[in-house]
Amino acid sequence: MLVGVVVQQGEVHKTDVMSLIKHRCPVGSYTQQQCCQAPVLEAILPKLHLNRHTHRAVLFAGPSYGGNSLPEKYNDQGYLRLHMLVGHVKLHDDVGQLITCLITHTQLQLGSNIPFFNLQYSKYADWIDTTRITLDWKYAHQSGIQIEVENHWVPQLTHENDCMLMDKAIREGFTTLDLQGIMCHMYLQVFTLSDIITAKGDRLLPEISHNRHLH
Numbered sequence: 001m002l003v004g005v006v007v008q009q010g011e012v013h014k015t016d017v018m019s020l021i022k023h024r025c026p027v028g029s030y031t032q033q034q035c036c037q038a039p040v041l042e043a044i045l046p047k048l049h050l051n052r053h054t055h056r057a058v059l060f061a062g063p064s065y066g067g068n069s070l071p072e073k074y075n076d077q078g079y080l081r082l083h084m085l086v087g088h089v090k091l092h093d094d095v096g097q098l099i100t101c102l103i104t105h106t107q108l109q110l111g112s113n114i115p116f117f118n119l120q121y122s123k124y125a126d127w128i129d130t131t132r133i134t135l136d137w138k139y140a141h142q143s144g145i146q147i148e149v150e151n152h153w154v155p156q157l158t159h160e161n162d163c164m165l166m167d168k169a170i171r172e173g174f175t176t177l178d179l180q181g182i183m184c185h186m187y188l189q190v191f192t193l194s195d196i197i198t199a200k201g202d203r204l205l206p207e208i209s210h211n212r213h214l215h
Contacts, residue, residue: 035074078139111166117147126176
């Protein structure tokens, strides 16, 4: 028996209902707009004695702002997914190995030798594939969460004054359309400037001029 503890029935009901929603958060991939307009949210609001048309700011704001302090699904989804990502990677289990493969693929696609979790997502969002990993990267960047993956693989520069092709393209101010066009670096298996030019550095390799594999 608990003495001196008062539990409001409405609070218990709200906690039970929101726990059901949180249970599926780690496997969701909803956008912020979809989370605010989710049918499940409108379905449970009457159960909490709230009008389903209540302004979202009133629903999610804390008591000090006169709100109902409901958990914000987009934040719950993002945080729990990051928690699951880090947990599996640290465990090195089967799921962790799959996540590591996706991280490596994303790093290759970006063509950067800087771990992409340390890069600004918005600079790459328009020309990279949308995957579970890139969605986690997006949320981490939006929330100011820094992620460090142990043994995060990145391409290595092997020549003096060499640079990554995609990094240089971004520094030179290439447009999104240009960046999409040079995404063929994955097909050609070239990632650095030294991969596409001669040893003297005065011209492109013939294979690159004709879009042929070097390897």
